[in-house]
Amino acid sequence: MFLDGDLVKDVTAHPETRAIAETMASVFDLQHRPDLRHILTITTDDGEVQGSGWMIPKSLDELIQRRQVTEILARETGTTITRSPEHGAISLLGMHELRHDFANGDQDRLDAFDEIWRRCSSEDTAFVQGWIDPQYDRRKPAAQTDLIRVVEKNGKGIVVRGVKSIATQGAYANTILVGTFPRPGLSPDQIMYFAVPANHPGMKIVCRPSHSKHDRENNPLAGRGDELDSMLVFDDSFIPWENVIAQGIPPAATVRLFHRLSQFLHWDVLIRQGVRAEYILGAASNVVDSLGTGQIPAVKDHLAELIRFLETIRAFLTAAETLAVPSSWTGTYRPNSLQITAGRTYAAQNWQHMHELLQDLCGSGLLMQPTPADYANEEISPWLNRVHEGVGFTAEERSRIFRLVWDMTATETSARSHIYERFNSAPWFVTRTQLFDRYDRQREKMLALKLAGVDPQKAQVELGQIERPWGSHLDAVNKS
Numbered sequence: 001m002f003l004d005g006d007l008v009k010d011v012t013a014h015p016e017t018r019a020i021a022e023t024m025a026s027v028f029d030l031q032h033r034p035d036l037r038h039i040l041t042i043t044t045d046d047g048e049v050q051g052s053g054w055m056i057p058k059s060l061d062e063l064i065q066r067r068q069v070t071e072i073l074a075r076e077t078g079t080t081i082t083r084s085p086e087h088g089a090i091s092l093l094g095m096h097e098l099r100h101d102f103a104n105g106d107q108d109r110l111d112a113f114d115e116i117w118r119r120c121s122s123e124d125t126a127f128v129q130g131w132i133d134p135q136y137d138r139r140k141p142a143a144q145t146d147l148i149r150v151v152e153k154n155g156k157g158i159v160v161r162g163v164k165s166i167a168t169q170g171a172y173a174n175t176i177l178v179g180t181f182p183r184p185g186l187s188p189d190q191i192m193y194f195a196v197p198a199n200h201p202g203m204k205i206v207c208r209p210s211h212s213k214h215d216r217e218n219n220p221l222a223g224r225g226d227e228l229d230s231m232l233v234f235d236d237s238f239i240p241w242e243n244v245i246a247q248g249i250p251p252a253a254t255v256r257l258f259h260r261l262s263q264f265l266h267w268d269v270l271i272r273q274g275v276r277a278e279y280i281l282g283a284a285s286n287v288v289d290s291l292g293t294g295q296i297p298a299v300k301d302h303l304a305e306l307i308r309f310l311e312t313i314r315a316f317l318t319a320a321e322t323l324a325v326p327s328s329w330t331g332t333y334r335p336n337s338l339q340i341t342a343g344r345t346y347a348a349q350n351w352q353h354m355h356e357l358l359q360d361l362c363g364s365g366l367l368m369q370p371t372p373a374d375y376a377n378e379e380i381s382p383w384l385n386r387v388h389e390g391v392g393f394t395a396e397e398r399s400r401i402f403r404l405v406w407d408m409t410a411t412e413t414s415a416r417s418h419i420y421e422r423f424n425s426a427p428w429f430v431t432r433t434q435l436f437d438r439y440d441r442q443r444e445k446m447l448a449l450k451l452a453g454v455d456p457q458k459a460q461v462e463l464g465q466i467e468r469p470w471g472s473h474l475d476a477v478n479k480s
Contacts, residue, residue: 001171001198001205003228011171016210020081020225024126024172027073027084039068053086054121056096057333063321066090070268074275080224080413082272082420083169088127090268091177092117094261095193095245097330101257102193102246113245116175116195125174130167130232131181142185148178148234150189150247157240158247160192163233168420170205170230173198178232182254191254193245202237205230211412217372220400221407221414229420259337266344267320267335269424273347274317277310280354283405287361290390290398302357309354316343341435348428351421355409362405369399369406 001008003016011017031040031051042052057063073084095102096117103110120127136145148162170176179193180186196203207230216223249257284306293299316339323336359366370384375396390398408414422428449456 001207001230003171003207004209008171015214016212017171017225017228019212019214019223020227021172023077023081023224024085027077027081028124030072030076036072039065039072048122050121051086051089051124053089054093054124056093058326058331060321060324060333063324063333063335067267067271067317067321070271071275074272075278078221078224079272079276079279080221081169081227082269082417082424083128083227085124085126087265087268087272088129088169088173088175088177089121090264091129091261092120092127094264097327097332098257098261099245101253102249104246104249104253108241109244109246112242115242116245120175120195123174126169126172127175127177128167128169128173129177129179130164130170131179132164132166133181133183134163134165142183142190143187147186147190148192149187150192151236153247157238158192158194158244159236159238160194160234161236163231165231166229167205167232168229169227170198170232171207171228176200176203176232180254180258182251182258186251186254188248188251191249191251192247194239194243194247195245196237196239196243200237200239202235204233204235206233207231211416218403219407219411219413220404222411226413226416229416263334263337263340266337266340267317270313270317270320270340270343270347273344273421274310274313277306277313277347277354279408280358281306281310283401283408284358284361286401287358287405290393290401291365292391293361299361302361306354306357309350313343313347316340316346338435338438341431341438345428345431345435348422348424348431351418355414355418358405359409362402366402366406366410369402370396371399372396375399 001011003014008014008017012021028051030036033040040052041049042055043049052065052069055062055066057066069086070084073081073086077084095113099110099113102113119125133147136142136147146162148160148164150158151161152159164178167176174197175195176198177193177195180191198205207228210226210228211222212226213219213222281303284303288294288299288303320335320339320343323339324333325336326333370388375381375384385395388395388398390401393401426434446456
């Protein structure tokens, strides 16, 4: 694993990686808290206690519990980890009910997936995925690029060469799932899904520079560490068949399979965004309370918009769960993909504005806040305590409130988080296109045509089935 050109031998000891390693460890420690154990752990039919991240929801109650797992971990870490252990588990969960499709009739591939699932769920391994390919000359067909591909295949496994450009948390993972992001023009040798340990021979993890800060007192978010986006370089790396879930499946199948497996992933993303919205509203409310500005109409308007943002995300999550249906062939409850897509689009489009509203509530005070060291200085602290005293808060407490807002909206950490959410899985404008492509508008067209006095048969439009309850048009998406 390389960071800023240097080989890092121990991420738990290196000054730029130690903090997030400790934060990751604290996530696992939460399973031992008496007040959280009943949500964060499950007991299997064999009597084994596992992390709930590996639960396969077979009812709406279990689906809700799975959502609560993500909410708890996001709240306990301040949403600083976008690829927490449970998120990695949910990526494999999305593949679980599709494992027969990925195996494509190959029993050995099916057995390989089942063993990977058994081992990772039993060990509650820190599991992340690397899907994203490097940006390349789009004038060239994908098959003519240096995207990762199989360069050799034999009875023992495959040899892969190439790069996955983004594998967030790769430096801290136990296991990394490498998969194919669907795109036109892929050749069969560029389609593969496999899982390897983070220290797998022939694989190098190249991380971007860390935004971690070493002082949590002044940096309440960045002080928790930086999860580090990383690049996976496969230099003719040998992957044993027992690690290979699929290879060479038809290119057209990757689009269908990725859409279905990503339902759980994108649901998990939307849950975390809901918790981020909680923090935004909470921070804004504390700023307003500390300044005594809560009765100003413009301030009320700003807070009302932040409330609307949070509650809209919650509404999408509620709809995704309420409209969830069990898979007809596995019984696994999957959240409704259309509501998730609409929710992710809404959140991605509005994050920047929410940050601006929060900054507006702070005003210029966001630019200058004393540090704990300033308040400890006897020469200047009397003045600081006098001019920064808040309503119901000490001067130092008010400064802490403002420094959190700074870390949330105006630092390298916040900028990276904002960019990450805009392009997570796909840019928001692509997600909007997906929403259009997947939404059945026939009922709405019929209603409008009737109101306009237009006979749909004479207009020669295809209206499909008209009589159906609201929401049932989503069933086709869930079953496709």
